[in-house]
Amino acid sequence: MKLKVRHFAVASLATVAALGGGIARAASGDIVKIGFAAPLTGPQSNYGIDMQKGAQLAVDDFNATNPTIGGKPVKFVLEAEDDQADPRTGTTVAQRLIDENVRGIIGHFNSGTSIPASDLYDHAGLPQISMATSPQYTARGYKTTYRLLTSDSQAGSIMGTYVVKTLKYRRIAIIDDRTAYGQGIADEFANAVQAAGGTVIKRDFTNDKALDFAAILTNLKGMNPDAIFYGGGDAQSSPMIRKMRQLGIGSAFITGEMSKSPTFLKVGGSAAEGAIVYMGGLPNQRMPGFKGFETRYEARFHENPVTYAPYSYDGTIALLTAMKNANSTDPKIYTPFLQKTDLKGVTSSDIAYDSKGDLKDAPVTIYKVQQGAFLPIDTIGGRS
CATH class of the missing domain: 3.40.50.2300 (Response regulator)
Structure with missing residues (x-):
């Protein structure tokens, strides 16, 4: 199982590289929504926008491989919401994304928004890959909480x-x-x-x-x-x-x-x-996939990546890869594949989660x- 996940992740990035960093036109097919939440306005919007761009690039790159699930072509789209770095707004946003029938969540950025939102996502059975660093985020035994960064x-x-x-x-x-x-x-x-x-x-x-x-x-x-x-x-x-x-x-x-x-x-x-x-995490120059990521990011957004984009990119690729390998966008079916993630990403040569959803490789x-x-x-x- 682990070998299969790793091979797909490498193949998908190799396909993008072969396209010269361009975005191939995804085949027409089912639209699969991926929820995204972070502060997109206010004093912490610089973090959220950085994170959003990394996730969007991952969606673009994945769509460039013309993925099929259940024998049908699919196109992933990012459904972004602004939680304003506020816990109350965060839960409102979480419920909105659930009601929009998203198939998984990238976000939130803050621990203070991620933790209460995770209660709602877990109840809905939706995997959430968050930038939260608080130990409490993954400490409650949920099978739906995963982390993008080293924990506090x-x-x-x-x-x-x-x-x-x-x-x-x-x-x-x-x-x-x-x-x-x-x-x-x-x-x-x-x-x-x-x-x-x-x-x-x-x-x-x-x-x-x-x-x-x-x-x-x-x-x-x-x-x-x-x-x-x-x-x-x-x-x-x-x-x-x-x-x-x-x-x-x-x-x-x-x-x-x-x-x-x-x-x-x-x-x-x-x-x-x-x-x-x-x-x-590692400094950019030591990240195994940063050079290619940086080239694609600059071509897509006409600016340099900042801090969080490489991590949200990897988390999004992990989520989409789990769906691809499970041959399903049903969270009940693909979540076990997410838990067994083992892929070579931008930020690490070995992205894998422990039983709580924390990163095993956490420099x-x-x-x-x-x-x-x-x-x-x-x-x-x-x-x-």
Whole structure:
């Protein structure tokens, strides 16, 4: 079974490459809707649009192979919804996609939207491949939840240990935005710091709408931490690091994958220099399929891929491949094939899920901002 899945995934990408990156006209046939949900408006829309483009390119590439299911040609279409990074809107969007009779879900982006939405998808029997990193997303025993990125329990443990043992930062302050993602990764990071022999000298919090961090940072300045860790997105991390440097705080600044973005570099400006940002997965230059993906992406969207597009691409290919190999778009029939996924993708040479839906191959890459760019300085864990 695993060999069959791998062979199809490689063959489909080889077909696209043979077409020179163009999009072949899919044969007329049944339309199969794939649901997609992420923030497409608001301060986190940069993440959602990046993710959406990766998923759309995967659909285009897969359709270029002129797939057939049940002896009939099919054409996959992406049914995209904007969840605004809001849990309540997320559940509304989830129900709308279910009512639209989509055959599977790519999304949501945030843990805070993915977790409540997953209850609805599981009840409907729809597999969901999410960008959520909170351990709780896959911890409830659902057979429908799958992950696109390294979980916070994996990344937080690796990063907390790395900060203490490798970077030699012992006294660490932690701030989070109280979202499921931000608080969750801060908790995992704090536990790992303490287990490695470091000390969390202060924990504080803000929210994912805040822009003024003067009070929190002024309080921390007097404590003189070796490093300040922030759990949250770039809308807060970029003004936070600017304020740190304006206040004369020389502590190292460490944060997670939501800050590996052009926004963090642009808004943070010179203050972002030296920041440590980690992200699950390999750096682009070490991803086995990134070069070809980048060429097709630029031809399709006339811009460079950003951060999340390669992951949503792989997740979408995994979903469609499961349907192809099951010879069915019925979630009850193809979900077991998804659970047995074993394919060579853009981001990893071995994309496979464990029994909970977490990625088996889960490296973490640490980046340092140097001369306005993210320079990979270390990759830990994983098999790739």
